[in-house]
Amino acid sequence: MPDLQDIVDGALAAARDGESVEAYAEESRRTEIDARKGEVEGLTSAESRGLGVRVIAEGRLGFAYVADPSAEEVREAVARARENAEVATEDEFNALPDARPWEPIDGLFFEEQASMPADDKVALALELERVAVSTDPRVTKVESCSFGDAIGRVAIGSTAGVAAEYRRTGCWCVVGTLAEQDGDTQTGFSFQVAHRVADLDPDAVAREAVDRAARMLGAVKPPTKRVPILFDAFAASSFLGVLAGGISAEAVQKGRSLFAELVGEQVGAEVFTLVDDGRLREGPAASPFDDEGVPTGRTELITSGVLNGFLHNTYTARRGGATSTGNASRAGYRSTPGVGTSNFYVEPGTEPFERLLEAAEGGVLIQDVSGVHSGANPISGEFSVGATGLRIGGGSLGEPVREMTIASTIPEMLRSIRAVGSDLRFLSSVGSPSILIGEMTIAGV
Amino acid sequence: MRPHAASEVHTVETTSAASIARVIDRDLVKEVIGAARARGGAFSELFVEDRFGVSVRLDDGRIEEVTTGTDRGAGVRVGQGTSFGYAYSNRLDRDSLLEAAAAAAASVTEEGPGDVVDLRHLDPPVVHPAVRDAASATSAEKVAWVRQADEAARAFAPEVRQVTALYGDSVQRILIAASDGRWVEEVRPRVRLIVSVVAARDGNIQTGFHGPAGLAGLEFVDANPPAETALVAARRAITMLDARPAPAGEMAVVLAPGMGGVLFHEAVGHPLEADIVDKEASVYRGRVGERLASEILNGVDDATVPNAWGSFSFDDEGAPAQRTELFEAGVLQGLLYDRLRAEKDGVASSGNGRRQSYAHAPIPRMSNTYILNGTATPEELVSSTPRGVFVTALAGGQTNPATGDFVFGCAEAYLIEDGATTAPVRGANLIGRAIEVMSHVDGIAQDFDIWPGVCGKDGQSVPVGSGSPTLRISKITVGGTGA
Numbered sequence: 001m002p003d004l005q006d007i008v009d010g011a012l013a014a015a016r017d018g019e020s021v022e023a024y025a026e027e028s029r030r031t032e033i034d035a036r037k038g039e040v041e042g043l044t045s046a047e048s049r050g051l052g053v054r055v056i057a058e059g060r061l062g063f064a065y066v067a068d069p070s071a072e073e074v075r076e077a078v079a080r081a082r083e084n085a086e087v088a089t090e091d092e093f094n095a096l097p098d099a100r101p102w103e104p105i106d107g108l109f110f111e112e113q114a115s116m117p118a119d120d121k122v123a124l125a126l127e128l129e130r131v132a133v134s135t136d137p138r139v140t141k142v143e144s145c146s147f148g149d150a151i152g153r154v155a156i157g158s159t160a161g162v163a164a165e166y167r168r169t170g171c172w173c174v175v176g177t178l179a180e181q182d183g184d185t186q187t188g189f190s191f192q193v194a195h196r197v198a199d200l201d202p203d204a205v206a207r208e209a210v211d212r213a214a215r216m217l218g219a220v221k222p223p224t225k226r227v228p229i230l231f232d233a234f235a236a237s238s239f240l241g242v243l244a245g246g247i248s249a250e251a252v253q254k255g256r257s258l259f260a261e262l263v264g265e266q267v268g269a270e271v272f273t274l275v276d277d278g279r280l281r282e283g284p285a286a287s288p289f290d291d292e293g294v295p296t297g298r299t300e301l302i303t304s305g306v307l308n309g310f311l312h313n314t315y316t317a318r319r320g321g322a323t324s325t326g327n328a329s330r331a332g333y334r335s336t337p338g339v340g341t342s343n344f345y346v347e348p349g350t351e352p353f354e355r356l357l358e359a360a361e362g363g364v365l366i367q368d369v370s371g372v373h374s375g376a377n378p379i380s381g382e383f384s385v386g387a388t389g390l391r392i393g394g395g396s397l398g399e400p401v402r403e404m405t406i407a408s409t410i411p412e413m414l415r416s417i418r419a420v421g422s423d424l425r426f427l428s429s430v431g432s433p434s435i436l437i438g439e440m441t442i443a444g445v
Numbered sequence: 446m447r448p449h450a451a452s453e454v455h456t457v458e459t460t461s462a463a464s465i466a467r468v469i470d471r472d473l474v475k476e477v478i479g480a481a482r483a484r485g486g487a488f489s490e491l492f493v494e495d496r497f498g499v500s501v502r503l504d505d506g507r508i509e510e511v512t513t514g515t516d517r518g519a520g521v522r523v524g525q526g527t528s529f530g531y532a533y534s535n536r537l538d539r540d541s542l543l544e545a546a547a548a549a550a551a552s553v554t555e556e557g558p559g560d561v562v563d564l565r566h567l568d569p570p571v572v573h574p575a576v577r578d579a580a581s582a583t584s585a586e587k588v589a590w591v592r593q594a595d596e597a598a599r600a601f602a603p604e605v606r607q608v609t610a611l612y613g614d615s616v617q618r619i620l621i622a623a624s625d626g627r628w629v630e631e632v633r634p635r636v637r638l639i640v641s642v643v644a645a646r647d648g649n650i651q652t653g654f655h656g657p658a659g660l661a662g663l664e665f666v667d668a669n670p671p672a673e674t675a676l677v678a679a680r681r682a683i684t685m686l687d688a689r690p691a692p693a694g695e696m697a698v699v700l701a702p703g704m705g706g707v708l709f710h711e712a713v714g715h716p717l718e719a720d721i722v723d724k725e726a727s728v729y730r731g732r733v734g735e736r737l738a739s740e741i742l743n744g745v746d747d748a749t750v751p752n753a754w755g756s757f758s759f760d761d762e763g764a765p766a767q768r769t770e771l772f773e774a775g776v777l778q779g780l781l782y783d784r785l786r787a788e789k790d791g792v793a794s795s796g797n798g799r800r801q802s803y804a805h806a807p808i809p810r811m812s813n814t815y816i817l818n819g820t821a822t823p824e825e826l827v828s829s830t831p832r833g834v835f836v837t838a839l840a841g842g843q844t845n846p847a848t849g850d851f852v853f854g855c856a857e858a859y860l861i862e863d864g865a866t867t868a869p870v871r872g873a874n875l876i877g878r879a880i881e882v883m884s885h886v887d888g889i890a891q892d893f894d895i896w897p898g899v900c901g902k903d904g905q906s907v908p909v910g911s912g913s914p915t916l917r918i919s920k921i922t923v924g925g926t927g928a
Contacts, residue, residue, distance in 0.1 A: 043530045047535075087588045091507060143726045255643060371852035384874045403878070405693070
């Protein structure tokens with residue numbers, strides 16, 4: 001079995017004079033255990049590897065990928081990428097990045113995680129489910145309950161001199177619960193991710209999923225009204241995906257960003273700072289270099305409400321006369337590097353969640369939004385989403401409410417932020433603290 | 446991989462010269478299935494896949510990316526009750542496959558080895574052949590198609606600012622063999638063209654989208670010319686430039702052909718998937734035989750529709766494709782089953798066990814989910830509506846199967862005032878609960894049409910079709926920003 005580095009070397013050796021060739025090779029091992037009714041419902045173990053090849057000749061780009069290639073298939077992939085380049089449009093900004101020195105990040109890979117015994121993983125998943133169904137008498141079932149882990153390795157090499165390799169471990173707990181009472185059913189969800197199991201708190205994940213379902217029991221459809229809105233960390237994170245589209249230089253250059261002409265301007269409230277940081281060790285997306293081998297770093301996209309700039313890969317940086325921010329991003333070896341976020345989050349403020357609750361008197365805590373992807377227009381920033389949550393009164397949570405919609409625009413919402421909590425949470429690689437919005441309309445009956 | 450004699454391959458009759466049987470030999474298949482049952486379990490199964498695809502992306506007037514990809518791999522599954530062990534690898538050599546078999550087998554409670562019945566080739570109940578193989582066109586021809594789309598969209602109106610056109614074809618070859626003796630092969634050709642258009646006027650930016658797709662060869666492109674697809678997307682974006690904010694509140698909604706199917710898929714189809722029902726997370730659990738939709742509503746899931754995007758000959762567990770009645774006159778008829786859940790409930794699989802690829806264990810999924818024709822005309826459904834919204838394109842949606850709560854965004858919609866469609870509206874979404882909304886369907890026309898899509902569930906994406914005639918929902922909550 002050829003090593004990742006052999007695959008990369010094999011591809012580079014197939015390069016012809018005058019063309020640039022880049023090889024991106026990755027391999028991963030993954031295990032996931034689903035638990036239900038005290039038993040392992042599913043156990044999945046996976047092994048995969050593959051190669052993606054970019055060839056640039058005379059400004060034209062071609063791409064090919066192949067799963068688990070033999071030496072001959074590596075050469076074939078280079079040949080196919082070359083053929084594809086011939087029919088692509090010439091573009092002076094197509095280029096591979098020059099080699100730049102990168103610093104490894106400590107604490108991304110843990111041997112203890114890579115060698116965690118299968119029995120321990122099963123025990124953890126079963127315990128996660130046991131806590132989820134035995135904490136509250138109204139919550140006796142899980143919709144989903146799993147523990148998983150992954151070990152990944154990436155090697156990138158190019159004729160421009162890039163030679164980079166790193167490995168990373170990751171693990172996660174996911175719990176979705178069902179609460180039932182008097183014929184009413186509600187769902188709750190919680191999630192945690194870390195680079196090793198010692199940094200997870202499965203008990204807390206299970207209890208949170210239980211609480212989030214149970215407190216929604218008896219939810220009613222509220223009357224339409226304009227009230228203060230407090231998004232909790234999960235709900236706030238859901239909106240960040242829409243922002244992520246807008247702060248990509250690719251979207252800006254193609255006329256698809258609502259922020260295109262706004263660099264240097266106040267686009268949000270002063271309490272709002274938005275960051276992308278590929279070197280944030282705790283973040284699940286942490287890596288020393290991006291998916292074309294450019295070193296990652298911290299980029300403040302919005303500082304105290306003022307838009308600073310956008311995320312770049314090598315292509316958008318050349319086209320926009322900027323420097324790559326180390327945000328080349330691929331969905332694995334099967335795709336070319338676009339522009340994407342790494343660990344993308346709202347900088348936490350100083351106010352604890354309880355203070356935000358007090359400040360949101362008479363309002364609603366939103367704990368779940370649905371339809372963000374279909375209900376939000378990433379270009380115009382208009383959105384209309386479904387939401388569930390709880391009324392806020394006297395500094396604490398009251399009656400649950402459901403089947404309501406919230407509609408506004410992203411710019412208007414960013415400007416209306418009154419406070420940002422200190423409780424930053426990552427929902428996968430996107431994170432946010434709780435965020436208090438001045439007032440928004442909730443549409444119910 | 447071990448070298449194999451030609452005779453071993455031909456022991457099993459194959460349906461195509463390009464069959465996947467050439468990448469793996471029959472004795473090895475039997476050995477792997479046997480190894481997977483070493484500790485017991487109700488059955489073991491091997492899924493082998495080989496997929497070749499070409500895609501071309503045009504963006505910003507440029508052919509940005511031409512991609513060729515080869516993917517292959519195998520997954521071994523052992524089932525025991527509704528539990529399973531699944532292991533996959535993209536290495537197809539003997540050692541890797543036996544290692545995967547051992548990993549899958551490790552999940553079952555030890556009960557002694559199970560047997561493997563002699564493998565027998567099953568004939569498909571229906572085939573969806575490609576008339577013109579995707580490999581018969583050059584990359585240059587495929588590049589020309591996306592260019593035609595770009596030119597047509599830009600010529601439609603000066604407000605068109607950006608056009609993205611994505612062409613993709615793939616051929617997926619699969620082999621499924623299981624300890625009960627089934628040996629199934631299928632070749633699935635797929636073609637899709639997606640055009641999305643951005644239009645702008647006075648700082649107002651809107652988008653339009655259209656994406657026809659089929660389980661077919663290049664004859665699908667001939668039948669669905671790229672320029673026509675582009676015009677649909679462009680018209681949608683331009684129309685929405687004139688849109689005013691959608692009204693909010695409860696009102697009647699008329700859904701254009703295909704759109705009722707999209708809603709039916711999300712809000713009703715998912716809660717009818719047997720895994721969700723088994724998890725007691727479905728509003729339809731234990732309710733087969735009850736009237737849970739309007740009595741004029743008939744709905745099916747049908748994987749046998751010739752060359753439809755969501756069709757197949759066999760599902761990804763080797764069960765033959767079939768048509769399953771879901772609602773008859775509003776009465777719930779049954780669920781969508783895969784093998785694990787069917788065996789638990791003591792029924793036959795409905796042929797809905799699907800997976801995205803070898804890297805995924807199969808779960809119950811829809812194929813083509815349709816609301817069938819009724820008796821009304823589309824004109825009368827609108828003309829008898831004093832006030833409401835006419836939705837011609839949905840943008841996608843989300844459902845909570847446990848509660849039936851759903852939300853859908855509208856990509857193109859119009860006001861209905863005094864029985865006539867008037868101004869376009871934007872920012873509208875539809876929110877409601879499945880049983881209630883399906884019970885409020887009070888008119889179904891006869892102009893059935895389909896809408897291909899990609900459905901995501903448990904991290905797996907599979908091609909699905911949705912379909913319906915024009916239909917009216919008498920009362921549903923519209924979330925909008927206008928008065």
